[in-house]
Amino acid sequence: KAGVTQTPRYLIKTRGQQVTLSCSPISGHRSVSWYQQTPGQGLQFLFEYFSETQRNKGNFPGRFSGRQFSNSRSEMNVSTLELGDSALYLCASSFLANTGELFFGEGSRLTVL
Amino acid sequence: TQLLEQSPQFLSIQEGENLTVYCNSSSVFSSLQWYRQEPGEGPVLLVTVVTGGEVKKLKRLTFQFGDARKDSSLHITAAQTGDTGLYLCAGEGGNDMRFGAGTRLTVKP
Numbered sequence: 106k107a108g109v110t111q112t113p114r115y116l117i118k119t120r121g122q123q124v125t126l127s128c129s130p131i132s133g134h135r136s137v138s139w140y141q142q143t144p145g146q147g148l149q150f151l152f153e154y155f156s157e158t159q160r161n162k163g164n165f166p167g168r169f170s171g172r173q174f175s176n177s178r179s180e181m182n183v184s185t186l187e188l189g190d191s192a193l194y195l196c197a198s199s200f201l202a203n204t205g206e207l208f209f210g211e212g213s214r215l216t217v218l
Numbered sequence: 219t220q221l222l223e224q225s226p227q228f229l230s231i232q233e234g235e236n237l238t239v240y241c242n243s244s245s246v247f248s249s250l251q252w253y254r255q256e257p258g259e260g261p262v263l264l265v266t267v268v269t270g271g272e273v274k275k276l277k278r279l280t281f282q283f284g285d286a287r288k289d290s291s292l293h294i295t296a297a298q299t300g301d302t303g304l305y306l307c308a309g310e311g312g313n314d315m316r317f318g319a320g321t322r323l324t325v326k327p
Contacts (some may be wrong), residue, residue, distance in 0.1 A: 109260070138314075138315070140317075147306075147317060147318070147319040147320060148261075148306065148308075148317035150314045150315060150316070150317075153314065161314045163314065195260050195261075197260070204310065205249050205250070205251040205266060205308055205309070205310040205315055206251065206263055206266055207251075207261075207263065207308075207315065208263070209253075209260030209261050209262070210260050211258070211259050211260050212259075212260050
């Protein structure tokens with residue numbers, strides 16, 4: 106079965122702009138989590154959605170937001186981009202919520218200039 | 219906040235050698251996962267351990283969960299170049315998953 110698909114794979118933005126990233130989970134998976142990965146901080150949890158509801162949110166500013174649609178696809182948005190937002194953004198899906206058995210996409214690499 | 223500490227941070231060995239990496243925490247986890255991430259890709263789940271003292275084997279990889287469910291180790295026997303990657307442990311606790319910073323393993327031919 107198809108894996109987790111993230112788009113776009115790479116993008117370059119400038120400070121102050123906003124960005125929207127998309128994630129299509131594995132068919133049948135209703136939970137989608139988002140993580141930010143940087144060399145200095147490692148994998149940091151952003152938020153988790155299950156059945157269109159945000160279940161948990163990590164310690165990120167309000168500029169980071171997300172949503173999930175009825176078909177379980179999810180988007181995350183970062184507004185007013187800062188240089189420090191440059192990172193690999195990873196989406197993971199799972200059948201159950203709050204589980205450690207996650208299936209990750211290849212990520213969206215965001216560079217903020 | 220449950221913090222997972224992984225050691226060593228970097229490890230470079232020759233093909234054929236054995237190695238062990240560690241994942242430690244002061245908190246108890248209901249389960250713990252190990253992932254491997256290769257450059258340009260997302261992490262891939264290797265194993266889940268649930269029971270204290272549990273040992274799981276995946277070919278040349280042996281995973282152990284501490285008796286108190288606070289720590290875990292990953293042992294690789296006769297490492298191969300294909301084992302190169304970032305090894306991450308993750309713990310289920312509270313309302314979200316926490317990841318360690320990872321051990322970056324390089325296996326040289």
